[in-house]
Amino acid sequence: MLKNKVYNHSELLKNPNRKWFLAIIVPLFLFLNLSAFAQQKLKTPIKLNIEDGNFEQVSVVVKNNTTGETNTVPGTAKFDLDLKVGCDYILSFSKPGYITKKIALNTNAPADRASQGFYPFNFEVNLFKQYDGVNIVVFNQPVGKISFNRLIDDFDYDTDYTKQIQSALKSAEEEIRKKQVEERAQAAQLKKEEEKKRPKLQHKLKLMLKAKLEADKRLPKRLKL
Numbered sequence: 001m002l003k004n005k006v007y008n009h010s011e012l013l014k015n016p017n018r019k020w021f022l023a024i025i026v027p028l029f030l031f032l033n034l035s036a037f038a039q040q041k042l043k044t045p046i047k048l049n050i051e052d053g054n055f056e057q058v059s060v061v062v063k064n065n066t067t068g069e070t071n072t073v074p075g076t077a078k079f080d081l082d083l084k085v086g087c088d089y090i091l092s093f094s095k096p097g098y099i100t101k102k103i104a105l106n107t108n109a110p111a112d113r114a115s116q117g118f119y120p121f122n123f124e125v126n127l128f129k130q131y132d133g134v135n136i137v138v139f140n141q142p143v144g145k146i147s148f149n150r151l152i153d154d155f156d157y158d159t160d161y162t163k164q165i166q167s168a169l170k171s172a173e174e175e176i177r178k179k180q181v182e183e184r185a186q187a188a189q190l191k192k193e194e195e196k197k198r199p200k201l202q203h204k205l206k207l208m209l210k211a212k213l214e215a216d217k218r219l220p221k222r223l224k225l
Contacts, residue, residue: 040085042107043120048075050095051128061092083107085114098127104142113153121155131179138168
């Protein structure tokens with residue numbers, strides 16, 4: 001009759017064949033787990049708005065502070081970024097003549113949760129024109145921070161940071177809105193003045209053309225040979 005032999009840990013370690021087996025399998029297992037973790041991505045669909053402007057020369061700089069990699073992609077109304085899990089990112093949205101905005105996005109997450117994958121994290125960014133006299137120091141730091149939240153078991157905004165910076169952001173954006181209203185009012189006034197001048201200019205051109213035609217009539221006719 002065969003009996004099943006039960007090995008304890010000390011017996012397993014004493015067996016030289018099993019030592020080699022463990023020496024190969026354990027590191028391989030760890031490597032495969034780390035590789036799978038490194039391949040996980042967080043998709044971030046982004047909606048980008050340019051206040052009173054177009055997307056010419058708009059750029060998005062994706063800086064991975066963990067690996068040191070920096071990539072620049074053209075900014076469009078809607079686009080996606082695929083970010084590696086386990087990294088610390090700074091996303092910078094910029095356009096000449098506009099205020100640059102930054103988003104801090106930390107994709108670190110527990111390995112057991114990362115192995116399941118994540119839902120896409122959507123967010124929206126609005127770029128405002130830069131005006132003289134508006135204090136924009138607050139925009140030197142990220143306007144928002146995103147990280148893994150264990151309470152909801154997914155990525156979310158850092159609400160504490162949002163509360164901390166919200167007052168300064170609101171104050172700056174109110175100043176910007178006032179400047180936008182002034183600029184739009186000035187543009188409307190200029191357009192109105194140009195429309196008033198247009199009939200006078202057209203009348204002046206007609207008179208000039210009429211005078212030229214009359215002058216041509218008074219010129220002596222040349223003989224045709």
